[in-house]
Amino acid sequence: MEKIAIDMNHFCLPWVQTILGTHLNDKPNFMALDWVTRVNYKPVMMGAGVNKGNASHDAIMDTGEFSINIPTVDMVGVTDYVGIVSGKKTDKSSLFRVFYGELKKAPLIEECPLRIEFRLVQTVDLPTNSFFIGEMINAYSEERFLTDGKPDVEKIRPFILTMPDNRFWALGNVVGHAWKDGAAFREDLKK
Amino acid sequence: MEKIAIDMNHFCLPWVQTILGTHLNDKPNFMALDWVTRVNYKPVMMGAGVNKGNASHDAIMDTGEFSINIPTVDMVGVTDYVGIVSGKKTDKSSLFRVFYGELKKAPLIEECPLRIEFRLVQTVDLPTNSFFIGEMINAYSEERFLTDGKPDVEKIRPFILTMPDNRFWALGNVVGHAWKDGAAFREDLKK
Numbered sequence: 001m002e003k004i005a006i007d008m009n010h011f012c013l014p015w016v017q018t019i020l021g022t023h024l025n026d027k028p029n030f031m032a033l034d035w036v037t038r039v040n041y042k043p044v045m046m047g048a049g050v051n052k053g054n055a056s057h058d059a060i061m062d063t064g065e066f067s068i069n070i071p072t073v074d075m076v077g078v079t080d081y082v083g084i085v086s087g088k089k090t091d092k093s094s095l096f097r098v099f100y101g102e103l104k105k106a107p108l109i110e111e112c113p114l115r116i117e118f119r120l121v122q123t124v125d126l127p128t129n130s131f132f133i134g135e136m137i138n139a140y141s142e143e144r145f146l147t148d149g150k151p152d153v154e155k156i157r158p159f160i161l162t163m164p165d166n167r168f169w170a171l172g173n174v175v176g177h178a179w180k181d182g183a184a185f186r187e188d189l190k191k
Numbered sequence: 192m193e194k195i196a197i198d199m200n201h202f203c204l205p206w207v208q209t210i211l212g213t214h215l216n217d218k219p220n221f222m223a224l225d226w227v228t229r230v231n232y233k234p235v236m237m238g239a240g241v242n243k244g245n246a247s248h249d250a251i252m253d254t255g256e257f258s259i260n261i262p263t264v265d266m267v268g269v270t271d272y273v274g275i276v277s278g279k280k281t282d283k284s285s286l287f288r289v290f291y292g293e294l295k296k297a298p299l300i301e302e303c304p305l306r307i308e309f310r311l312v313q314t315v316d317l318p319t320n321s322f323f324i325g326e327m328i329n330a331y332s333e334e335r336f337l338t339d340g341k342p343d344v345e346k347i348r349p350f351i352l353t354m355p356d357n358r359f360w361a362l363g364n365v366v367g368h369a370w371k372d373g374a375a376f377r378e379d380l381k382k
Contacts, residue, residue, distance in 0.1 A: 003292075004332055004334060005329045005330065006332050006337070006341070008330055009235065011235075011305060012344055013209070013229075013261060014207045015228070015229075016207075036228055037228035039317060040322075041320055043318065047240075047322065049228060049229060049238075073366045073367075077373065079373075081372075082373075083373055084374065101194075101196075114202060114203060116202060126313075126324070127231055128233050133315070133317070136199050136202075139201075140197070141195055146195070149198075150201045151197060151203035156203060159366050159367070165341075166368060167365050167369070168366045168372075169362040170363040170366050171351060171353075171362070172360060174358050175350055176264075176267035176268070178358070179357055181267050181268045182269075182270075182271030185272040186272055186275070
């Protein structure tokens with residue numbers, strides 16, 4: 001089958017949709033964030049790729065704190081809105097009910113089932129973006145989103161962004177079980 | 192509603208499931224990779240968080256090249272397998288049909304609908320992991336996975352990992368449209 005080199009901005013990985021929380025001019029500010037991943041096992045660190053032109057970029061540089069909030073499928077509209085409207089022009093501080101954990105410049109979104117506060121530990125300077133690495137200080141949820149004390153993804157109902165089609169997706173069917181299906185595959189290899 | 196601080200290893204974001212390709216002892220080697228995101232807009236860069244104990248870690252340090260391959264829902268077993276078996280003990284070079292793009296130490300997986308080759312540009316040294324930042328050299332697909340020349344996520348059929356439940360998920364229903372739902376939300380705000 002012929003391999004086709006595709007446009008490099010069209011590579012179509014699904015990204016978890018989150019909302020980045022920062023303090024801008026001493027007020028809460030929010031931005032849709034898809035370029036995010038865990039980066040370190042212990043201590044728990046995550047990183048966020050933020051364009052240098054975004055207000056959130058300067059806010060993190062300024063305060064050294066940020067939050068990552070996981071919206072539900074019911075929050076698609078407002079999540080997309082905070083991604084298309086700049087904090088430089090629009091005050092987004094009153095869009096959500098906000099609370100704080102240990103950090104006072106990392107606003108946490110009440111409406112989101114999962115909210116994580118981070119202290120910036122390293123800024124990786126890249127050509128158009130900074131990659132902000134934060135140490136997780138606390139992750140907050142509520143009893144109604146937990147099962148046996150652990151976050152339950154079916155109660156949290158996160159969503160996913162794909163490009164270049166620009167669609168948001170709910171999770172669908174369970175197609176396998178990590179650490180089990182691989183063990184079964186290994187047994188099959190031995191036969 | 193009371194906010195509960197949850198175990199910091201149980202924060203339950205959905206991660207896109209990929210397979211990291213490297214050259215280990217001059218042979219292809221593969222590892223399940225979930226800690227991955229785009230980090231820079233232009234040039235296109237992505238980053239991968241790899242534990243320092245993994246064979247893939249030393250392979251990237253050694254060659255300065257790697258690949259990221261997107262498996263389909265039909266490849267759950269083998270993808271999980273390359274995540275639970277170490278390249279230090281097991282030769283995983285013949286699990287997939289392999290081809291190469293421009294880079295000769297970034298093996299691309301024939302069975303995956305999307306394969307991306309990266310040249311390492313920066314290694315971020317973290318306590319237990321390195322975060323490898325690579326510049327995308329090429330992304331390869333095939334006509335059968337494209338619609339109008341662009342990768343079509345419904346043809347690619349990627350899958351997602353969630354923890355702490357350790358389940359793999361297909362994408363489900365479309366719940367919204369990026370850059371449109373936010374614009375509609377903005378219009379509603381004006382009313």
